[in-house]
Amino acid sequence: MLFTACKKDKNKFLVVGEISNMPGKSVLLEEMDLVSNEIKVLDSASVDNKGHFELSGSGAEPGLYRLHFAGNQFILLSVFKENIKISGDWNALENYAVSGSPASESLKGFFANVRRHITDIQTMTLIMDSMRVRGNDSLLQKASVDMGNINLQLTQYIEHYADTTTFIPNALFSVQILNPSVEKPFLDGFATSLPKRFPNSQTVKNFVARYNKGITGGAEENESGPTDGAMAPEIAASTPDGKAVTLSSFKGKYVLVDFWASWCNPCRKENPNVVAAYKMFKDKNFAILGVSLDQDKEKWKMAIAQDGLEWTQISDLKGWESLAARDYNVNSIPANFLVDPTGKIIAHDLRGPDLENMLQEVLK
Structure with a gap:
């Protein structure tokens, strides 16, 4: 009867779930905007003692949604x-x-394949860390090649999919999982071919328009953004409690300008x-300035605490209309810029061990 009722609205969809052993008493259905990356709650439901729930939503075009459970657990749906x-359990x-x-x-299936690759990467990272401790340079070099192949x-799998x-x-x-600074040739081709693959999609038109704007910029925009060796543009914004802060107030320290957001899983x-x-490194003349691309202050504050x-x-x-993101030409996050005590950018987009290694080098 529920499925029959759902068909009365031609754009409506219904999600019926049963997750055994679920600790939470409720579940949310959230819409994930693939252009703005904003998340909107569409429906909520109580969960019975068998883990049963029912949710519904509506969308004029195919969209990405997620079931949001207790403890920030999610299931993504393309609907x-x-x-x-x-x-499930x-x-x-x-x-x-x-x-x-x-x-x-x-x-x-896509997530399952990506998860397998990530497990291989994590395993190889542990192996390489062990080799570094033991000082086995020859095996470390071979492991580095293997790591490169896995990456x-x-x-290649993500691009093919x-x-x-x-x-x-x-x-x-x-495609948004890819690093735009490294995979730009592929992304340019992807954005060009997308309207031909899905000619009637408004979502695709909006995505391509935003992509082209972000990559090529406009007459009033900084097309390339600051590069290593350039002076870091000033940043001025407020903390969660309303205190005004500027990047220049950190002058004299090494500062990592870290662009992120509460809604950004990576x-x-x-x-x-x-x-x-x-x-x-916090006691070695090093500081971090987190610059959030959030719009919801409470979610931002919650993510900081969590x-x-x-x-x-x-x-x-x-x-994404953040002035700092515009000045630094940040088109994807996470993104970061390491600024030296004089205010000059000396590195950018440092991830995982690369960040630690760079700080070890400059703060030795």
Whole structure:
């Protein structure tokens, strides 16, 4: 009866789920805007003692949605006018089953493949760390080559999936995992071919327009952004409690200008590495200035607390229209710039061990 009622609205979809052993008492259905990267709550539901719930939404075009559970656990869905069934066990949520939505099934397979590659990368990272401790340079060099191959295979898989999937949300989501500064030739070709693959999609038109604006800029925009060796543009914004802060107030220290947002999953996954670096070097003339591309102040504050970000955090709460993001030509996050005591940029986009290694070098 529920599925029949759902069909009365031609753009409506229904999600019926049953997750056993679920600790939470409610679940949210959220829409993920693939152009602005904003997240909007569409529906909420109570969960019974068997983990059963029912949610509904509506979208004029195929879209990306997520089920938001307790403890910031998620299941992503690619949906368009479908009735979907979700089932699984809370203790192995990544092994959920989905039916009624071919696009969501494809997305689940994509995540499974990416997860396998990431597991290989994590394993190789542990091996390389062990070799560094033991000073085994010859094996470390070979392991570095293997690591490069694994990373290349992951990139090639993501590019192939983005180029060949027949589902618009899947293509737009997967391609945003790539590093735009490294994969620009592929992304340029992807943006060019996208309207031909999906000629009637307004979402695609908006995505391509934003991509072209972000990459090529305009007459009034900084097309390339600051480069290593250039003086860092000034940044001025407010902390969560309203205190005005500027980048220049940190002059005399090494400062990592860290662009992130509470809604950015890659940022949240990178935050533990930044926290570790901060704890290691905070007493060695080093500071971090977090610049958030959030619009929701409460979600921003909550993410700061959840991730243990003890350094100065500022935002103008304008999302992608952030003045700092514009001045630094930040088109994807996480992104960062390492500024020396004179105010000069000496490195950018330092991730994981690269950040620690760079700080070891300049702060020795």
